Amino acid sequence: MxxxxxxxxxxxxxxxxxxxxxxxxxxxxxxxxxxxxxxxxxxxxxxxxxxxxxxxxxxxxxxxxxxxxxxxxxxxxxxxxxxxxxxxxxxxxxxxxxxxxxxxxxxxxxxxxxxxxxxxxxxxxxxxxxxxxPALQRQRIMPEKSWDWSIPVPLSQGWRAGSQVWVGGQVSADRAGKAINLGDLPGQTRNVLEHIRHVLLDAGAQFSDLTQLKVCYLHDGDDEAAEARLQEILGVVRTTCGEPLPPVTAFGVNLLYEGLLLEIDATAQVEVRHPQATAEGGNRNWTAGVQVQRAGSIIQVAGQSVAAQGFEQACSEVLQRLVALLRAVGAGPGALAHLHVLVAADDAPERAMALFTRALHMCCGEDLPPFTLVRVNGLPGGAPLQVDAIAVEARPA
The missing domain is CATH 3.30.1330.40 (RutC-like)
Structure with missing residues (x-):
């Protein structure tokens, strides 16, 4: 091809x-x-x-x-x-x-x-x-105050191992898995953040330890309404979690439960210094705050998008931007561990996959890092593409 x-x-x-x-x-x-x-x-x-x-x-x-x-x-x-x-x-x-x-x-x-x-x-x-x-070196997090799934599952709300904390997707639901605060976006956002707070607390962490937030917000075809929805969510997040925000990825989707307006998952690092870098005026200005954050050897890069004309050019420019952010905290493309590739363009699926893969080859050489490409309902600022990343760099920052 x-x-x-x-x-x-x-x-x-x-x-x-x-x-x-x-x-x-x-x-x-x-x-x-x-x-x-x-x-x-x-x-x-x-x-x-x-x-x-x-x-x-x-x-x-x-x-x-x-x-x-x-x-x-x-x-x-x-x-x-x-x-x-x-x-x-x-x-x-x-x-x-x-x-x-x-x-x-x-x-x-x-x-x-x-x-x-x-x-x-x-x-x-x-x-x-x-x-x-070993299992004994990992802590499962299942807060007493939490929501539950609509059918019994053995999934966990969070895990901690060493200084790292993983928080599963949190929604505005009750113990029966029923959506609550229907039609109330600030109320649902506060409920979601409260669920995240309890996972962090049980893991010995707090909002200031966050290293990444992934915000899925309702996008039902109206770009302007979806953008306003995202900005309102981020406003509540800033008020609740404090500023600056950690690296954020956000994308518009249809959510599972009728009436849900958002879902957020997160990662955190406990008792580890967080060198940070912002990119003034960049990232389509869809969110202010930290664009890359390093906690020990773990580096999180916020969702990056550019104003390129055409999907192929967007792939190249967004990867260049991502690598520049890695270098700002002492790493490079060889440290990449995984990338989320979020596509809102109209390119055929196979072409979008092929073009991004080729751009990644040009960035990283033959040894490509894992990446997950999904097509979403919409992205902040009407961008055709957004890419975030996690990297692991053993050398000191």
Whole structure:
């Protein structure tokens, strides 16, 4: 396959997963329901595709010398385009298959409904983080004051290992998994942040220890309303968590429970200095605050977007910006552990995947870091592309 504009061959086929092990940490990205030659498995069948992605995740972990019980974080991106009244039924069908693979206790998890992936017809995609650390050195976080899922699952609200804390996706729901504060965006945001606060407290952390926030906000097709919704959410986050905000990624989606307006997950580092860097006037100005934050060897880069004309140019410019931010805290592209690639452009899925992969090759060489590409309803400022990253750099900052 080649790009008609440049005639340069585009990479193919799509891989079933990519992983990178950096010390005790393993990052797995782009886990798709495809076989070794990139052929889709189980067309139009969410159960068959869910089996396929979890088998691919097991294979990735095994290649890194780990297993499912070593997971501390799991993000699931799924595609549902049917009647809204059946969205929860679809999620539960998918989750009943996931239950066959989840360890008990399971990882901190986030499941987000998206428009698509980089593979046409793929209904589900995973990305995960695991630790080669004995179970006794990890702390499961299940606050007494928390929401619950609509069906019993062994997932966790959070985990702590060493100084690191992972907070699963938090929503404005009650102990029965029912959405609360319907129609009240500030109220839902405060509920979500209160859930995050309790996970942090049980892990011995607080808001000032946050190193990353990922904000999923309702985008139902109205760009202007979605943008206003995001800014109102960020206003409540600033008031509640204090400024400057840690690195933030934000993207518009359809949410699972009817009436939900947002979902947030997070990471934190306890008792570790946080060198920070901001990029004045950059990142399309959709959020003020820290663009890259280093806590020991762990580096979080906020979602980066640019005002480029065309998707190919956006891929190149956003990666250049991301690398510049890594260098600002003493690292480089070789430290990249995983990237989230959020696409709101109209490019065909295969072309978006191929163009980003080629840009990443130009940035990182042949040894590509794992990345997870999903198509979302919208991005802040109407950007066609947003990329965030986590990196691990052993050398002192």
């Amino acid at each position: 080649s790009d008609l504009a440049s005639g340069i061959p585009l990479p193919s086929p799509v891989q079933p997963f990519r992983y990178r092990r950096l010390g005790q940490q393993v990052f797995v990205g782009g886990v798709l329901p495809v076989d070794a030659v990139g052929t889709l498995i189980g067309a139009d069948d969410i159960e068959a595709q869910t089996h396929a992605v979890f088998r691919n995740l097991q294979a990735a972990l095994a290649a890194a010398g780990l297993q499912m019980a070593d997971l501390v974080r799991l993000n699931t991106y799924y595609v549902y385009e049917g009647e809204e009244a059946q969205a929860t039924v679809f999620w539960e069908k998918m989750t009943r298959v996931r239950l066959l693979y989840f360890p008990d206790p399971g990882p901190a998890a986030t499941a987000v409904r998206v428009q698509g992936t980089g593979v046409r017809g793929a209904l589900i995609q995973l990305e995960a983080e695991a630790l080669a650390v």
